[in-house]
Amino acid sequence: MVILMNLKVVTIDKNYPNLNDIKQLYHEAFPRNERAPFRSLMKRLNQQTDFLAFYDEDLFVGFTYLVTMHDLTYLFYFVVDEPLRNKGYGSTILTYLEKHYACIFIDIEVIDANAPNYNQRLRRKEFYLRNGFKETGLGYSFFKVDYEILACGEGFNSHHAHQLFYDFTHGLMNIEFTKITI
Numbered sequence: 020m021v022i023l024m025n026l027k028v029v030t031i032d033k034n035y036p037n038l039n040d041i042k043q044l045y046h047e048a049f050p051r052n053e054r055a056p057f058r059s060l061m062k063r064l065n066q067q068t069d070f071l072a073f074y075d076e077d078l079f080v081g082f083t084y085l086v087t088m089h090d091l092t093y094l095f096y097f098v099v100d101e102p103l104r105n106k107g108y109g110s111t112i113l114t115y116l117e118k119h120y121a122c123i124f125i126d127i128e129v130i131d132a133n134a135p136n137y138n139q140r141l142r143r144k145e146f147y148l149r150n151g152f153k154e155t156g157l158g159y160s161f162f163k164v165d166y167e168i169l170a171c172g173e174g175f176n177s178h179h180a181h182q183l184f185y186d187f188t189h190g191l192m193n194i195e196f197t198k199i200t201i
Contacts, residue, residue, distance in 0.1 A: 026080065026111055031070040033061055040079050041072060048098040052162060060084060060096075063187070073112055080108045083116065085123075086187050089179040092120040093187075113150045113171075122172035124180060129158060129165040129199065144169070158199035161192065167199055 031041060042057050064070055067087055073080040081099035085092050094116070099109045116123055125147065128140050144167075148154075152169040157177055159166055168180070177196045184192040 025075055026108070026115070027074040027076075028115065029072045029074065031072050031082065032064060035072070037072070037079065041082055044079075044082065044098060044100055045096070047101070049096065052164075067187070073108070075103075075108070078103075081112065083112065085116070085120070086183060087120065088183040088186065089176070090121040090174060091176060091179045091183060092116075092123045093180070093183055094123055094125045097125070109146065110150050113147075117151060117171055120172065122170060122174040123152075124155070124168055124170040124175055125152065126159070126166035126168055129167050131165075147171075156198055157196040159194040159196050161194055165199075168196070 029035075031038070035041070045054065045057060060070070069085045069087070070082070071085070072082045079100065080103055082096070083094060084096040086095055087093075097109075097112070099112070127143050127147065128134070128136070130140050130144060131137065134140060147169050150171075152171045155168045155170050155175060155177075157168045159168075168175075168177075181194065181196065184194055
């Protein structure tokens with residue numbers, strides 16, 4: 020356990036006492052088409068993955084699920100509980116992650132003015148850019164959704180990112196990065 024600016028960081032495993040809180044937030048925060056089966060996430064916990072819960076004293080704030088390969092870390096899932104958003108928790112969590120991982124990358128839905136969730140996409144990208152992430156100029160499509168890759172830290176390598184996706188998903192995400200117009 021680590022304490023960070025009033026946030027307690029706890030590693031989640033199959034014996035984690037509040038696993039139902041994590042699972043509930045996971046299902047509330049991510050649309051079905053963006054969720055891996057929760058049991059699959061739990062089965063894949065190993066030296067390549069970090070499943071972390073964040074608490075403000077006893078208040079559950081949110082969680083992250085990270086996958087690391089070749090000093091490159093994919094922030095697979097990151098969520099702050101809805102009523103606690105816009106209070107600095109997300110930025111504090113990202114600051115913690117940036118101090119503990121050499122290079123972090125994320126994928127976000129491409130900004131599309133015609134998308135029904137355009138404002139949400141825009142706010143999400145602005146949040147990550149404010150918190151040190153940079154545009155890589157790369158993206159990919161997966162199940163008919165276009166994503167943009169943002170990275171923080173030194174050493175983003177698209178070949179390693181591709182291998183991380185492929186290995187972690189057992190070949191399901193055999194994606195090809197393409198240059199995107201930002």
